[in-house]
Amino acid sequence: MKQLNLTSLTFILFLLFSVSTFSQEKRTISGNVVDEKNIPLPGANVIIKNTNPPRGTTTDFDGNFTLEVEAEDKKIVVTYLGYQKKTISIVGKDEFKVQLQPGNQLDEVIVTALDIKRDEKSLGYAVQSLDSKEVSDVKVTNISNKLQGKVAGVFVNSSGNGPTASANVTIRGQTSLTGNSQALYVVNGIPITNGLFSPGDGLNGSTTIDFGNSSQVVNPDDIQSISVLKGPAAAALYGSRAANGVILITTKRGSDKEEGWDMEWNVQTVAKELLRKPNFQNTYGHGGYGFYSYLSGDIYTASGGVNYYDAFGENWGPRMDGQLIKQFDSNGEPVPFTPAEDNYDNFFDTGFLVSNNVAVSNNSENGDFRLSYTYLDDNDIVPNSGLTRNTLFASIGKELFDDKIKARVNLFNIRTSSDNIPNGGYDESNSIMYGWLWYPRQVPIDDLRQVWRDGQVGEQQRYVEELWVNNPWLVANENTNTHQESRIIGNATVSYDYNDKLSVRARYGVDIKDEQRQFRRATSTKAIPGQFGSYREDEITFSEINTELIVSYTDMDREKKFNYDFKLGGNMMKQRSNILSASNNQLLLPSLYTLTNNRAEVQVENPQAEKNVNSVFAFASLSWDDWIYLDATARNDWSSTLPQDNNSYFYPSFSLSTILSEQLDLSNSIFDFIKVRAAWAQVGSDTNPYLLSRTYNPQPLFGDNAAFANNSFAPNPDLKPERTTSFEIGTDIRFFENKLKFDFTYYNMLSSDQIIFLPRATSSGKQTQLVNAGEIRSEGIELQIDVTPIETEDFAWNSVINLGANEAIVESLPDGVQDSYPIVADVFPGDEGSRNLELVAVEGEKLGQLRGLGFQRDANGNIIHENGIPQLTDEKVLAGSYQPDARLGWQNTFRYKNFSFGFLFDSQIGGKIYSRGHALFATAGTITNEDDPNLNLSTLEGRAEYNISYNTAGEPVYSLRQGTGQGVVGPGVNADGSPNTTAVAPRDYFYAYYGNGFNRDNIEAATYDADWIKLRQVMLSYNLPSEFCENHGLDSVQLSLVGRNLLLITDVPTVDPETFSIRGGTFVNGFASNPLPSTSTFGLALNVKL
Amino acid sequence: MKFMKFTIKTIFACILIANLSCDDNFENVNTNPNQPEDVPSEVLITNATRSSMNSMVNESFLLANNISQITAKTLRSEVDEYNWNAFSTLWLEQYIALTDFVDAENIARDNEQTANQGASIVMQSWIFYTLTMAYGDIPYTEAISGLNSDNFTPAYDTQQAVLDGESGILARLDEAISLLQQTNQDVEGDLIYDGNASQWVKLANVLKLRTLLHLSNKRDVSADMQNIINNSMLFESNADNAVLTYLNSFPNDFPLFPLKQGDFDAVVMSESSLATFENYNDPRLGAYARPDNVTDLQTFDSPEAVYTGAENGSETGGCNKGGSRLGARYYDYPGHPVGNVRANGIISTYSEQELIIAEAIQKGIISGNAEAHYRNGIEASMVYYDVDVASFGWSSFDDFYDNSGVSDNVTLEKIWEQKWIATFFHGIEPYYDIRRMVYEANNQSGFDVSALSFLNVPCANQNDGVMPVRFLYPGDEESLNSENYNIAVEALGGNTQNATPWLFE
DSSP, X not given: OHHHHHHHHHHHHHHHHHHHTOOOOOEEEEEEEEOTTSOBOTTOEEEETTOSSOOEEEOOTTSEEEEEEOTTOOEEEEEOTTBOOEXXXXXXXXXXXXXXXXXXXXXXXXXXXXXXXXXXXXXSSOEEEEEHHHHHSSOOSSGGGGGTTTSTTEEEEOOOSOTTOOOEEEESSOOOTTSOOOOEEEETTEEXXXXXXXXXXXXXXXXXXXXXXXXXXXXXXXXXXXXEEOSHHHHGGGGGGGGGXXXXXXXXXXXXXXXXXXXXXXXXXXXXXXXXXXOXXXXXXXBXXXXXXXXXXXXXXXXXXXXXXXXXXXXXXXXXXXXXXXXXXXTTOEEEOOOOTTHHHHHSOOEEEEEEEEEEEEEETTEEEEEEEEEEEEEOSXXXXXXXXXXXEXXXXXXXXXXXXXXXXXXXXXXXXXEEOOBOTTOTTTBHHHHHHHOOTTSOGGGGOOOBOTTOTTTOBOOSOSSSOOOHHHHXXXXXXXXXXXXXXXXXEEEEEOSSSEEEEEEEEEEEEEEEEEEEEOTTXXXXXXXXXXXXXXXXXXXXXXXEEEEEEEEOOTTSSEEEEEEEEEEEEEEEEEEEEEEEOSBSSTTOOOSSSBSSOOEEEOOEEEEEEEEEEEEEEEEETTTEEEEEEEEEEEETTSOGGGOEEEEEEEXXXXXXXXXXXXXXXXXXXXXXXXXXXXXXXXXXXXXXXOOEEEEEEETTEEEEEEOSEEOOTTOOOEEEEEEEEEEEEEETTTTEEEEEEEEEEEEESOEEEEEOOGGGTOSEXXXXXXXXXXXXXXXXXXXXXXXXXXXXXXXEEEEEEXXXXXXXXXXXOOSOEEEEXXXXXXXXXXXXXXXXXXXXXXXXXXXXXXXXXXXXXXXXXXXXXXXXXXXXXXXEESOOSEEEEEEEXXXXXXXXXEEEEEEEESOEEEEHHHHHHHHTTOBOOTTOSSOOOOTTTTOOOEEEEEOTTSOEEEEEOTTOOOOEEOSSEETTSSBOOOEEOHHHHHHHHTTTGGGOOBTTTTEEEOOEEEEEEEEEEEEOOHHHHHHTTOSEEEEEEEEEEEEEEESOOSSOSSOOEEETTEEETTEEOSOXXXXXXXXXXXXXXX | OHHHHHHHHHHHHHHHHHHHHHHSOHHHHTSOSSSOXXXXXXXXXXXXXXXXXXXXXXXXXXXXXXXXXXEEESSSTHHHHTOOOOOHHHHHHHHHHHXXXXXXXXXXXXXXXXXXXXXXXXXXXXXXXXXXXXXXXXXXXXXXXXXXXXXXXXXXXXXHHHHHSTTSHHHHHHHHHHHHHTOOOOOTTOSSSTTXXXXXHHHHHHHHHHHHHHHTTTSOOXXXXXXXXXXXXXXXXXXXXXXXXXXXSTTSSOTTXXXXXXXXXXXXXXXXHHHHHHHHTOTTHHHHEEOSSOOOGGGTTSTTOOOOOBXXXXXXXXXXXXXXXXXXXXXXXXXXXXXXXXXXXXXXOHHHHHXXXXXXXXXXXXXXXXXXXXXXXXXXXXXXXXXXXXXXXXXXXXXXXXXXXXXXXXXXXXXXXXXXXXXXXXXTHHHHXXXXXXXXHTTTSOOBGGGSTTOOOOXXXXXXXXXXXXXXXXXXXXXXXXXXXXXXXXXXXXXXXXXXXXXXX
């Protein structure tokens, strides 16, 4: 990595010097400035760039100018009121024809569906966009996270799941009973996959390792803009997959810049630190009920009548006051029992994220190109984890035959590789976080760095106890999940302008993903079958190919009052996926990770899938006198995944925009601009392949015997497409010379005929049945307020608020669903006899209720106790919905001379989160529990403490210390209403409180209000003075201090509430399943343009 | 005009797109390349045998062995404490296995694979027996109705109908026997008997005997049992045992081998069974348990070996939870020598059959020499576990039998005690047997555990020392098959662990 940095630096410096050595004579240039219709523009300003005071001239009556320029002058800037400014290179050229395009600040051009560029004012639906600066100012590894706080109505949840962590992106909230409502990602008009690709979850079941959703690879430095098409009306042209909105990414191209050469260099280095830590206790160590003495590390409680508790795996042991106790690694000698307070910090590294981008572009009359290379190196805070990503991007455009034919190719080649993607959650063999739940508070983590027992390297790990947990260094350094991904995202477009009005555009887009993953589990890893260690390789290939043809008939002549744009097109989409997964579940030789080093048959799975969707669509956009705009779209899809007779579905959309300010006389008012818009749309949707007929699922062989099983779902040959119908209205009002802008949207959306797996009684032979059912209504508002209170030559302050409020209500559930429909039936696989915690849908309630057992309470809400133990309900209860009421972002930007300073707050208001991690940490006695808003009881109270001595046989003898072990009295009442006064052992209390011992099936105890505020981003920039740049042949140099996620304010204990779980390839909202810690980042960024 | 021409060309282009799509026949595209639409019955039999047996082994380990106090749980001890939630995995996993067996039966019938048809019925009967014995009334005749119809809410049959009805499992076993006897075919995909149809006939008869003994408190089963003893093929030795011999590697090894040590150690020898083993100095102890003080396999049976037993019951309430771990055949300890004999999955054994017969004779249900079968049963169990009688101080099995006290005054309780020990890991049978024995020891008027001399009232038990008589129906049924579930629960008087099923009414 360091080497590469150096190489790119040298390269840059080389180019830098080679450019600055150009020089020319003093001379005179001349030119002619015209508008889009070739009519000369008199009085246009022509200024030499970077001159102070400005040197320049204005055009004469015929639009002509002449200007004397100096040797070092490189560019001129041409401006004219009501037209977009244009910057032109004058190097090596003396004659210019400058054509300006109409437009002003009000007419922001936005990329919409099918890559159609539109004036924002003409849109009848809500779209919000981010420019290239906003996308790339502070680097993130997952591009989706840049939308956080910046776009009203877009709910982006990140999580601490390592360098490839997925971002859970929903626009206008969750709308589906299947739990999957991810937005569609489109790059340069062509959809790309955003799949999770998590076949078979982790190595041996349990948690999903988060290899990340696929869209994250798009490189921020190559992005010109991101448009977020929020509702179905905006997205209808993208068909099925756009029902949840579209994130439209447009890449940079040479023609974005003025004619000539451009170069840019961006480098950023930030450090990553833990943002949130559990509130560890440092008073009591490993053991149970005050007992602990090490014998062999495999005695859960007692052996031969003696209490050892040396593999109890919890921190309910003796007080760490330095008394002499036999401990792990003390060779049978009693040694002082003292806390190792800084273990957590000592284990995690300071991470580093380095991003280095070089781009060269050229624009000329003959065509344009842009080449860019980016190197990203993300060293995570989890030791031995991180990723590197190399992105090559090329965009080449060419205009032929008098500009009648335009051709362009955009191509990304992205190679990502990682030495280890760390896992969180409850995966015993692979989750660092599983170990921290139980980690003995008295054992210094550094003492475990030697992971192997003497003489048993690679064969037998060394750890504090033998029953449950793996050495965290073994997990980090040996049990790795590596991956290498190669991704090609590209498209080629050819358009032909037959005449002024008629044109054809053909486009071919590919998205090819080829990924290998290797999962290693060292020999002696607990929870791996037989503890022989294991190895698995996945080969994942995915491709999506889109072929599109559009015919346009357009007249946008602004001289006329009536303008129109008609388009008719077709698209063929083919998806292919092939996953080859081979598992060597038991290694033969220890810790040798190959498929052939196997003591059992290697298990191979090879699911393949194919899906085609053919579409025909039409689009009409009409405008009258620049103030009324009417759009209509229609699309018909034919999907291979639906039954032959039912595989065609049609859906229309309409939208209307009126610019009232064009018709009203506002010259004496505070208003500058008033727009009112409305839209209605319907979108249909299909499903996954192979759900229509009954098939048999291959199972591992038994010896020579082949084995197949019936699938657990009943297929449905009569499946219908899903439907989403939406309506939205909005307004865009600007006041005080655009110093205050206000944009408001209300929407109402109904999703019906959802394709779901309806649970069925297992006694029927099927566990689910595929049906169309259920209705979910989503309603919400989006509000943006953009204020510029101060704007002077030297100082400016801009403040933007983005608010999105959404509520999705379950209007109806399928017949046969009694009280709730399980979106995820079993969030945490439980023990025999436990009642699973679920994420469910309940008719009439908000979508996404957390469900499990609750407390028995009296009329005043006090928890009812029996013999000092809190009592739980027999039936499951609802603990509220994960759905936040709103997400609120607040961005502030200050500019003073060459300095600029910006900060972004992002927050969630409302919603619930269940924290499995907190429940586990508390029952393990590992944290104090003092920050728990639900239970005012510390784990340090009422514990029994013993003086420990050893008899002649070397066995521990315990004598109770006076005044200890009085137990804790839980806050609440007895069944008769009297206050609870019965004390019980604190461990017993905590286990009962969080849910029936190890069942942990009480949803109420660890469900919290998930409100949070984050200081999402801070950036302080300094632009080097233009004279300085000029002198060194540079356009601009910007130096910045950057930071992300610097502050978190929340009442949720132990974990960062901005998180989610993943089960079976789907995001599970509202459940934090002991994720890896989230991080804050801060560092330096440099941007050089020449 | 030009425009018209161009539009027509374009439309042609669009049609071309549409045509191209027709070439790619959607039906072909949506045909699953990974999963066949038809399979022969044997691949389903193989899969369902493995999955049902794996589930039974796990339930033996987690539930039946502990409820019956052969072993005890050291944590998550609600089972031993008689504080039962729904044990839904037994229900769910066995109905999933039944789906494949029912499908296999149908496919075998259509393809005239008579032996496969018969074996599928035997396996179904074994599973339905296990389910009705655990829960009471269950979906039976309508079970698995969602496989070939749209009925996803199968009605329940009474426990009486399932066990003893016209199309109950006794009748179904007869149907299987007649199918297996009328063919020369082997059973294909057979993991139990390697295809031998006549051994399947024997198993069917033993399952009938087992069922009839349980029915003996409800009706006179003498004639039925005597008829089987006199006229039917039965197990003749351990060679006829209905066991699944697991392979030596995942995922086809004995289901406890893949466990984490902590989860395996969560079950240890019980104080109750240890007392019986030590009382007779029974060499099977060296097979069932691993000594506390040695790790060397050779000394499992040595006099120095120290074995302990944990109290069944609460893990917290001051109960003794220290006990010897289960034997070498059930788990490989990291760093310990690996046993050369690995445990099998058990449906039934010759030993169980002999002790069933001994009990029936002892009770006068059938005629014969009870002690001879009693002795056979014990010896068969010892042979099955390949015990080393010498290291427990016995010169031979005869020496053990004659001098350990086992053969002194062979009462019904002694037969029970030996059957209790012998049915270790026989699916859920240890619980069903112990439950019946406790019931009979209480003169068919309750389930007070203390009535059975070789059991202990669990430490800190939560059910007044009364053994629960049934498993709770899973929540799955309550929410997804509620109409039928409610009828069953109403008949039962509540979905509780103490609600009396028909067998004990």
